[in-house]
Amino acid sequence: MGRFLMLVALVVAAATPALTLRLTGLQVGPIGETAAFGAAILAAGFLLSWGAEAAERHVSQGLIIAVVALVTVLPEYAVDLYxxxxxxxxxxxxxxxxxxxxxMTGANRLLVGLAWPLLVAIHxxxxxxARWN
Incomplete structure (x- = not known):
């Protein structure tokens, strides 16, 4: 449990600079903001996947996949709604x-043209x- 808490603390620390930039309105330039928000997005992805794995004990895997899929595409739809x-x-x-x-067309091109083929390739x-082992 100690190792897990250390990893969660590390992920929260990685997301803290982006949160600080957003709340204070501080401008650090495009490179700094890209690094800070990129690290925060990566950290949020780790927390989301860890939470999904932990929830599999109590909720069906299909429901978890649906919720994770919704959470990952929701920001894109929020921008389009705006x-x-x-x-x-x-x-x-x-x-x-x-x-x-x-x-919307750009987001769907990325999803259909890049994300789905990548999942097929990984699978x-x-x-x-597995066949070679």
Whole structure:
């Protein structure tokens, strides 16, 4: 249990600079912000996966996968919802109409064109490795 708490503390420490930047409004430049928020996203991913593994004792695996999938795509849909709301508020001729369409099509291209084939490749590689052993 001590090792796990140490890992959780390390992950929380990795996310703290991004939280500090967001709450204080401090500007550290694009490289610093990219590093801080990238580390925070990675840390959140670790916490999410650890929580999902821990929840498997009490909740079905299918429900956990559905919740994790929803949590991972929710920020993208929140951005698109903002663009769609602004487009409706400003009017049909606004730039937000194009932003909403471009954001959703770009997100779906990444998901269908990169994420799903990557999952298939990983699954195939694991199966091939198991056959060789």
């Amino acid at each position: 663009y769609a709301y602004q487009a409706g508020k400003v009017g049909p001729g606004s730039e937000y109409v194009h932003y909403a369409a471009a954001n 195939w590689a694991r199966g091939a490795a």
